[in-house]
Amino acid sequence: MSTVEDKIRVIIEAVRMDLNIRNYYSALVVAFTLPDVTSKLQFPDKYTGERYVKWFEDYMQRQYIKEVGADHEKVSFLTGGDFYALRCSMLHQGETEIINQKARKHLSNFIFLKPSQYTNNYIHRNRINDVLQLQVDKFCEEIIEGTEKWLERYKNNSGINDKAKNLIDIHEFNNFIF
Secondary structure, three states: OOHHHHHHHHHHHHHHHHHHOOOHHHHHHHHHHHHHHHHHHHOOOOOHHHHHHHHHHHHOHHHHEEEEOOOOEEEEOOOHHHHHHHHHHHHHHOOOOOOOOOOOOOOOEEEEEOOOOOOOOOOOOEEEOOEEEEEHHHHHHHHHHHHHHHHHHHOOOHHHHHHHOOOOOOOOHHHOOO
């Protein structure tokens, strides 16, 4: 496995472990770091928002475009700008309301739902006016899927692997050398 795969897979596993123990707040926060970390490795000189929006458009956008109505008009339920605005609002203020975020495009708020034996895909990605309803575990898994697509594309890129060497490691106490 390449350096970037080793480093990113640890973060992916942290999200999945949080989902398994129903630690949804932590899963969501850690999942939001995956596009940050991978896009920084890919575009180190670009502004965070620009990188984050581009990552969403490349790796998640397709899942949020639906054909609606008799004319099968393609409608985007979530844009890269709204995705980045949610990330900023969640990580910096602990809020889902994005109305005051500069990156925001169409949405004003998000509602996250816990998984339930009674939910289905109609609950996840349900948009009513300018509020998007998401099931937290499915949303985190979509971010993971996007990250895995990114990894497949860049796992053998020597420049990205060199930069990935600087990503955080948490060492075993016995293996730590000063």
